[in-house]
Amino acid sequence: MRWSGRTLKLCEQLAQLYQDKIEEVGPKPFIQNHVIEVDGDSATGNCAVEIRLIEEGKAFTACGHYNDLYRRVDGEWKFARRDFELYHWVPLAEGWAG
Secondary structure, three states: OEEOOEEOOOHHHHHHHHHHHHHHOOOEEEEEEEEEEEEOOEEEEEEEEEEEEEEOOEEEEEEEEEEEEEEEEOOEEEEEEEEEEEEEEEEOOOOOOO
């Protein structure tokens, strides 16, 4: 694996990288169940997303889904549009059920 110009070969090196850099990463989206329908040079897609983050030292959880439009431009697929529908954004201790 390469990260910022360094090659990591050992599990210990990779684990240390995550321990050192994890705080630098903002909201952490976990995207799943991506479904895409292609129609020529355009496509639509949707996927669910869980988001974990820290705001002012407090853990939060969020959840929603993306609705995407894609276009093939010069043989490469690009996002034409991405809409996000939010279900919840709450402190982890409170939980999404409130």
